[in-house]
Amino acid sequence: MHVELKSLRMFVDLAKSLHFAKTAELHHVSPSTLSRIVQRLELEVGSVLLHRDNRTVLLSEAGKQFYQFAEQQLEQWQLLQFSLNQKQAQLHGKLHIYCSVTAAYSHLPPLLERFRQRHPLVEIMLTTGDAADALEQVEKQAVDFAIAAKPEQLSRIFTFHHLAKIPLAVIAPTMVCRVQQQIQQDFVWSQIPIILPEHGPARKRFEYWYRKKQQGKANIYATVSGHEALVSMVALGCGVGIVPQVVVENSPVKERVQYLDNVGEIEPFELGVCCLNQRKDQPLIKAFFEAIK
Amino acid sequence: MHVELKSLRMFVDLAKSLHFAKTAELHHVSPSTLSRIVQRLELEVGSVLLHRDNRTVLLSEAGKQFYQFAEQQLEQWQLLQFSLNQKQAQLHGKLHIYCSVTAAYSHLPPLLERFRQRHPLVEIMLTTGDAADALEQVEKQAVDFAIAAKPEQLSRIFTFHHLAKIPLAVIAPTMVCRVQQQIQQDFVWSQIPIILPEHGPARKRFEYWYRKKQQGKANIYATVSGHEALVSMVALGCGVGIVPQVVVENSPVKERVQYLDNVGEIEPFELGVCCLNQRKDQPLIKAFFEAIK
DNA sequence: TTGTAGTGTTGCGTAATTTGCAATATGGTC
DNA sequence: GACCATATTGCAAATTACGCAACACTACAA
DSSP: OOSTHHHHHHHHHHHHHOOHHHHHHHTTSOHHHHHHHHHHHHHHHTSOOEEEETTEEEEOHHHHHHHHHHHHHHHHHHHHHHHHTGGGTOOOEEEEEEEOHHHHHHTHHHHHHHHHHHOTTEEEEEEEOOGGGHHHHHHTTSSSEEEEEOOSSOOTTEEEEEEEEEOEEEEEEOSSSHHHHHHHTTOOTTTSEEEEESSSHHHHHHHHHHHHHTOSSOEEEEEESSHHHHHHHHHTTSOEEEEEHHHHHTOTTGGGEEEOOSSOOOOOEEEEEEEEGGGTTSHHHHHHHHHHO | OOSTHHHHHHHHHHHHHOOHHHHHHHTTSOHHHHHHHHHHHHHHHTSOOEEEETTEEEEOHHHHHHHHHHHHHHHHHHHHHHHHTGGGTOOOEEEEEEEOHHHHHHTHHHHHHHHHHHOTTEEEEEEEOOGGGHHHHHHTTSSSEEEEEOOSSOOTTEEEEEEEEEOEEEEEEOSSSHHHHHHHTTOOGGGSEEEEESSSHHHHHHHHHHHHHOOSSOEEEEEESSHHHHHHHHHTTSOEEEEEHHHHHTOTTGGGEEEOOSSOOOOOEEEEEEEEGGGTTSHHHHHHHHHHO
């Protein structure tokens, strides 16, 4: 949604709260962005909408009129949505989604935004957890669908919709520790402690990749459940790990790990939305796929 | 105007004409852009708005609803404009603008767009001509204001509002001719025929620039009125000329002239909007400056 | 008075988006 | 069957938006 509607929504909220920082956070943008959005609106309209003194924000006369206007426009938009979705008999109910913590940050929001706009009555339940468990959750119908990596052998019972390629990375601690020494000096793969996901596609990727190296048996220091925890263990200096880059980027300990280059190609994940084949024609699920396609 | 309003306007027109190419031209965009704008709208809305077969375009059911919606939104927007500009007592009348042919293409449209949106009742008259005559036209009140280059000595009777820096360029014919030979072989400035504007800032720039070269008397082949004509003469092989780059870029004979590099720095024009000081408080003129600032 | 916390704005480098051209696909027309 | 008209898509270039960090300013406390 690149529409100006976004600006209108933000303005309406800003006009209510009269507080840039809070409104910006509410809409997941930086204060500077909000500031510039208001500036753009004022330029469009040709009037000052908000009198802002570095300490206070106040609606101007024109701002009040614009506020009314904005609410009208938004209401009409909602009406249109409603009207167009009548065929779908105003979907409502619960939609249970499973995805990894990281995907919840990086890939889920844009998907949900459009869906929520179109079907505001649907309640969305989000369960986050280890990415490797995603398919299992779908299979036992604990959730309606999952944001998951596609395994090389995807059972026929699933439908999969591609979202993005997720590159993997090999990471090592930055702190001074034994692992650090091994990396910089000897670098014998079979001796470096390695931390792996317990199971799931990332683990499979590792096995392929390591086998290609032909360096003897791997020294697996630990296996953990969940990529996020894996990054933490690497950061603590326990060993070297293999995880999706995006997990590292969003990790709070990002500064404490480093990427290892020149370790060979690791085939990226294929991230996507996955649900049971038999359920893909259920209205809610169908609507979701419609919204994200 | 980055607003989605643009998309709505285009959709409304498209829904009327049911013809991409014509509608696109009407809005000064390429058909592909229009096509993608419709695609975006359909994605936003979640329904097909136009059934398009490579041969025919038809409004879908959802398209009809969206058409109504779009007209409502646009009407509200116009109402807002109207309401906010009431203070200005709904400006109307004529506004007479003078500018060069080139500026009419390159710099005027974005200025006029916002003004027209804000003051739809004002009739705009545009006179194009030699950029060098611009100030004169303003002074004798033949026009309300002009898009013109700022002369180094700007009389106090004018108000000037900066728009852009316009770099100048020295151009030569690409065809095989005497001038071409001179350029590639001897290159004695005093022998190369030069084509100049009759008067105006571009002429002044030339004189400064040539004097700095200290190459004796210039061989002025001809002086012409209007930069556009000058480019044509150069293209015909009459000599070498000095004109704003933007004029060359928009010239139909662009392919037949080449830029001469390494001829020294020529100070760029300062292009701007210029009107008589005494008239800058007249409502129409004031409103125009408001709209472009 | 000085320091500090909180606020909106601006400069700037980067990333995402949009655009138009050229090529493509496809259906009418002579 | 060749040719024109029409909308769409691939791709590179230009434009635009974004967030970070630095800034300017105010209020309030020490």
